[in-house]
Amino acid sequence: MSQMQVRLSPDSPQEHWGRGPLSFDANSATIHIAGETSSQLRTIRKAARLLDGLGPEEILFAGDWQKEQQWAFASSFSNPKKQARFHWCEDQHKSVLEKQYQAMLFTRQLINRTPEDIFPESLANEVTDWLSGLAGKAVTARSIKGEALKQAGWVGIYHVGRGSDRPPVLLELDYNPSGDADAPVAAALVGKGITFDSGGYSIKASEGMLSMKCDMGGAATVAGGLGLAIMQGLNKRVKLFLCCAENLISGHAYKLGDILTYKNGVTVEVVNTDAEGRLVLADGLMAAGETGAPLILDAATLTGAAIMALGGEYNALFALDKNTQDRIRQIAEQEQEPAWPLPLENWHQEMCPSPYADTANSRPMKGGGAGGASNAAGFLSRFVPNRGKGWVHIDLASAFNNTATSTMPAGASAQGIRTIARALLEA
Incomplete structure (x- = not known):
């Protein structure tokens, strides 16, 4: 099973990654977010759709993620052919997200x-x-x-x-x-x-x-x-x-x-x-x-x-x-x-x-x-x-x-x- 680490960054991606919200290194993908909360969540959703196309089946949320940011990614990433496995952040929101994901699926x-x-x-x-x-x-x-x-x-x-x-x-x-x-x-x-x-x-x-x-x-x-x-x-x-x-x-x-x-x-x-x-x-x-x-x-x-x-x-x-x-x-x-x-x-x-x-x-x-x-x-x-x-x-x-x-x-x-x-x- 392929796993991908995904991080968030408030900075813009380097020019060689184009104008999209994503950049990559050997171990992870980074979603570059800016602006108000609603704009950030929409950027995360768009990035999730792009990453879904790359085929990873397991996502590790690395670094600092808020509850709604994790949910925006998970609900946009999962598709009818693939219900991905998510490693939620180890915080007070993990149990809530697990239950929401079960009900959503x-x-x-x-x-x-x-x-x-x-x-x-x-x-x-x-x-x-x-x-x-x-x-x-x-x-x-x-x-x-x-x-x-x-x-x-x-x-x-x-x-x-x-x-x-x-x-x-x-x-x-x-x-x-x-x-x-x-x-x-x-x-x-x-x-x-x-x-x-x-x-x-x-x-x-x-x-x-x-x-x-x-x-x-x-x-x-x-x-x-x-x-x-x-x-x-x-x-x-x-x-x-x-x-x-x-x-x-x-x-x-x-x-x-x-x-x-x-x-x-x-x-x-x-x-x-x-x-x-x-x-x-x-x-x-x-x-x-x-x-x-x-x-x-x-x-x-x-x-x-x-x-x-x-x-x-x-x-x-x-x-x-x-x-x-x-x-x-x-x-x-x-x-x-x-x-x-x-x-x-x-x-x-x-x-x-x-x-x-x-x-x-x-x-x-x-x-x-x-x-x-x-x-x-x-x-x-x-x-x-x-x-x-x-x-x-x-x-x-x-x-x-x-x-x-x-x-x-x-x-x-x-x-x-x-x-x-x-x-x-x-x-």
């Missing part, structure tokens, strides 16, 4: 797996197994699948997933470290688990469908965040709801013009079968609301509109409760996971009208029309309790890159797990 590897490997039941099972391995008897779980979803009234997950031979699943996982069945639920997490999204009868083009193994990124991210919080000593009860389905075409698939009646009485006309994520999340949000949790976080690779608004490096935040939204934004900033609020008001519930139902699931135009990300969040807000108090929706615009960038490898980023974990610890 779980999240990334789950998202990067093929849709043949990860389907609704296997997604629910792998999350349950991983969290049970971390927390033992503190974790209990049950899955409702297939026709049982319809009988239980979880119509969104059922109808989106009924076109596949592999049945849809609602996973309810209870992390209850006290063991007290009457312990209050401090927080509830909801994740979109569309293990493959063809678009259904509103079928995607091949170039848009190619990366749709990542459409369960929300489920993986909330699971990764919960796992990280458990490793960091979470002592509060948290419930996790994963809304898992394959959105495929068959003679049994749901269709344009169908009307779904949810458990809360809201009727929804399907005007776009490729706007399926909000249909399954509606069930998860209602289930989360039934727990009485004062904090509800949902995460989803929900809209291309969020990516158009923020690019691929920020996640989008939506909330009717602006105080909770601001708290999550501040946590994201402190955890070096960029996130930014986009508009959501009560009137966004009205932005997908239907002549046949209380609402449509989108607008019958490309991308859902103007304000598509806010309109999707407005749809979700119909299904949360207490007029949205304590609820934040995270549209994971930065969850996945199908090709590598100058700062991140191809595939899943796992951006959001640190934010979720800290929000749980502070709940």
Whole structure:
């Protein structure tokens, strides 16, 4: 196994190394950083991508590194084909970094797996197994699948997933470290688990469908965040709801013009079968609301509109409760996971009208029309309790890159797990 020592220097590299951030000697590579913290971290990320191309499998952080500098390098260096071994600095941050890296690898590897490997039941099972391995008897779980979803009234997950031979699943996982069945639920997490999204009868083009193994990124991210919080000593009860389905075409698939009646009485006309994520999340949000949790976080690779608004490096935040939204934004900033609020008001519930139902699931135009990300969040807000108090929706615009960038490898980023974990610890 090849090992490389990597150091940091505030000095500029010698001219013969060019204008890049790297220089080399016989034993190590040096990353030359300057400027403010955010610029330094970006330089480190770019250097990590360049060094990844040289093929080392083991990295020794030599000299003085801060915690976030090590994390920036590690998260940008590791790629889907190679999970490198890191020798973290021997200081008070080593244990934290080891736990973050474990949670990041779980999240990334789950998202990067093929849709043949990860389907609704296997997604629910792998999350349950991983969290049970971390927390033992503190974790209990049950899955409702297939026709049982319809009988239980979880119509969104059922109808989106009924076109596949592999049945849809609602996973309810209870992390209850006290063991007290009457312990209050401090927080509830909801994740979109569309293990493959063809678009259904509103079928995607091949170039848009190619990366749709990542459409369960929300489920993986909330699971990764919960796992990280458990490793960091979470002592509060948290419930996790994963809304898992394959959105495929068959003679049994749901269709344009169908009307779904949810458990809360809201009727929804399907005007776009490729706007399926909000249909399954509606069930998860209602289930989360039934727990009485004062904090509800949902995460989803929900809209291309969020990516158009923020690019691929920020996640989008939506909330009717602006105080909770601001708290999550501040946590994201402190955890070096960029996130930014986009508009959501009560009137966004009205932005997908239907002549046949209380609402449509989108607008019958490309991308859902103007304000598509806010309109999707407005749809979700119909299904949360207490007029949205304590609820934040995270549209994971930065969850996945199908090709590598100058700062991140191809595939899943796992951006959001640190934010979720800290929000749980502070709940």
